[in-house]
Amino acid sequence: MERNxxxxxxxxxxxxxxxxxLRLLDGATHTFPVQYYPRLAAAAPGQLAAVKxxxxxxxxxxxxxxxxxxIFDAVTGRYPVVEAGMGTA
Numbered sequence: 001m002e003r004n005x006x007x008x009x010x011x012x013x014x015x016x017x018x019x020x021x022l023r024l025l026d027g028a029t030h031t032f033p034v035q036y037y038p039r040l041a042a043a044a045p046g047q048l049a050a051v052k053x054x055x056x057x058x059x060x061x062x063x064x065x066x067x068x069x070x071i072f073d074a075v076t077g078r079y080p081v082v083e084a085g086m087g088t089a
Contacts, residue, residue: 008024008058008072009025010025015051018034019031020032022071037067037080039062039065040062058070058071
């Protein structure tokens with residue numbers, strides 16, 4: 001069953017054991033490893049824990065590491081592609 005993008009609104013986000021944990025408006029939960037995002041992978045645990053919900057729960061924001069992630073992209077597995085041999089920003 002495909003999910004409507006209107007249902008992909010996070011009401012809670014947290015760092016747990018190297019994973020970003022999301023609780024969505026419809027009650028579903030989703031997790032993804034920080035390693036899927038180069039800036040998150042390079043960040044300290046304290047920086048990762050400072051995640052904030054933005055855009056009415058449709059995005060995640062880490063101010064100190066200047067990273068934004070759309071909830072839709074995280075839930076549907078649209079992770080960034082890192083080119084071989086490229087370093088993290």
